[in-house]
Amino acid sequence: MKIGIIGLGTVGEGVFKVLTNEKESIFEKSRADIEVKYACDLNIEREFSFDFDKSVLTNDYKKILNDPEIKIVVELIGGETIAKQIIIEAFQAKKSVVTANKALIAKYGVELFQLAKENGVSFLFEAAVGGGIPIVTPLMESLVANTVTEIRGIMNGTSNYILTKMKEDNLSFDEALKIASEKGYAEADPTYDVDGIDAGHKINILASLAYGGSIKFKDMQLSGIREISTVDIFSANQLNSTIKLIASSKLLSDKSVQISVEPTLIPNSEILAKVDDVYNAIETTGSYTDKTLFYGKGAGMDPTASAVVADIVKIVTRNHIESDYFFNSTKVFEIVDSNTVKDSYYIRVSDDFDIENSPFELINQIENYYIILANNISKNEINEILKDAKEKLILRVMK
Numbered sequence: 001m002k003i004g005i006i007g008l009g010t011v012g013e014g015v016f017k018v019l020t021n022e023k024e025s026i027f028e029k030s031r032a033d034i035e036v037k038y039a040c041d042l043n044i045e046r047e048f049s050f051d052f053d054k055s056v057l058t059n060d061y062k063k064i065l066n067d068p069e070i071k072i073v074v075e076l077i078g079g080e081t082i083a084k085q086i087i088i089e090a091f092q093a094k095k096s097v098v099t100a101n102k103a104l105i106a107k108y109g110v111e112l113f114q115l116a117k118e119n120g121v122s123f124l125f126e127a128a129v130g131g132g133i134p135i136v137t138p139l140m141e142s143l144v145a146n147t148v149t150e151i152r153g154i155m156n157g158t159s160n161y162i163l164t165k166m167k168e169d170n171l172s173f174d175e176a177l178k179i180a181s182e183k184g185y186a187e188a189d190p191t192y193d194v195d196g197i198d199a200g201h202k203i204n205i206l207a208s209l210a211y212g213g214s215i216k217f218k219d220m221q222l223s224g225i226r227e228i229s230t231v232d233i234f235s236a237n238q239l240n241s242t243i244k245l246i247a248s249s250k251l252l253s254d255k256s257v258q259i260s261v262e263p264t265l266i267p268n269s270e271i272l273a274k275v276d277d278v279y280n281a282i283e284t285t286g287s288y289t290d291k292t293l294f295y296g297k298g299a300g301m302d303p304t305a306s307a308v309v310a311d312i313v314k315i316v317t318r319n320h321i322e323s324d325y326f327f328n329s330t331k332v333f334e335i336v337d338s339n340t341v342k343d344s345y346y347i348r349v350s351d352d353f354d355i356e357n358s359p360f361e362l363i364n365q366i367e368n369y370y371i372i373l374a375n376n377i378s379k380n381e382i383n384e385i386l387k388d389a390k391e392k393l394i395l396r397v398m399k
């Protein structure tokens, strides 16, 4: 089957490399005979990391969309403008699409799935969550016997890399982010990584797959790792805990979910506390399986390419579930405000706060901050108590 790859950046070059270098072994294992007819990028004069026939290169993606021989379009540009247009035009031209574009799926999944269905083509996106970790296929297929009620984990490689390097190597936030970008982990706009937006896209997708229906991305509560300081990393360590950016989702009823992304203190005895560098780990709770953990590299050229290639093979071999259950517009979950949920919290507050006359018990004082652990209280209640403090940070504590 002839395919076209659009976007030869970190992931696109990786996919083209794997399909070129592993052509025979993929055929041997799956009987999928995949030929990259066109590989498209804006800059086709640059050096590539592997050898191939340069005549397949083009800088005009329309060549791919207009070629009736091409049955699968692999969209790896990213972003929400031209990439969305390409996917829509591919569907209209009766071509299946494989993408890693989680931003598009989280925001426009309902619309795109509907269009794929109307045109009788497939739309697969294993690489959109967890890089090289198979997690989309398990939720859509392998765990089909279960009602999956909870999903939680580390879903952004860049922020996990930054937190690890700040803790282990004393790197500054900016130094660690620079290396993550050089390694190809970060998004084109790294604010998506560090502000919890990328992890938000991913948990939105997983929850939509697990519960059926859809969840409005714009209504989700997201916070990132920008405000985490060395004081917090040190304090967490003293509490035998580690700070990780956790995306989580809990099915509360057939109409409502609790879903968020937030930096969280995790006891060092928990597996998630030990997931470092670019690794991701995603834990699902199923009605029959109970807890299942998926662990692996969450970003980067080779792991992500592995997931994209798996989707291409699935389409070529017609080996995947097509269903109206996922991203269904008729079932939209209400999001419960997690700031109202009583939980345990780590608090760092500037020492202008009148701690003597507060309900909180001081556990440490570092530089100009009080460190507090508070139990059975909501974030909104804490914010009310701390409302006059000059500076504050409130992190959920995982139980």
Ligand SMILES: NC(=O)C1=CN([C@@H]2O[C@H](COP(=O)(O)OP(=O)(O)OC[C@H]3O[C@@H](n4cnc5c(N)ncnc54)[C@H](OP(=O)(O)O)[C@@H]3O)[C@@H](O)[C@H]2O)C=CC1
Pocket: 006, 007, 008, 009, 010, 011, 012, 040, 041, 042, 043, 059, 061, 076, 077, 078, 079, 082, 100, 101, 102, 103, 127, 128, 131, 184, 185, 186, 187, 188, 298, 299, 300, 301, 304
């Ligand atoms: N990097 C990772 O580890 C992962 C990325 N993803 C997702 O995969 C997608 C791709 O990411 P990534 O490879 O990192 O991004 P890159 O920015 O590295 O690659 C995108 C490529 O697309 C090219 N491009 C832009 N516009 C066009 C166009 N009109 N026609 C042809 N090519 C174009 C860019 O060229 P130029 O640079 O000249 O603009 C660039 O080479 C994104 O959706 C991302 O979220 C998913 C999982 C992991």
Ligand SMILES: N[C@@H](CC=O)C(=O)O
Pocket: 128, 129, 130, 131, 155, 156, 157, 158, 159, 185, 186, 187, 193, 198, 298, 299, 300
């Ligand atoms: N920027 C993302 C890339 C993979 O999805 C990340 O760091 O996890």
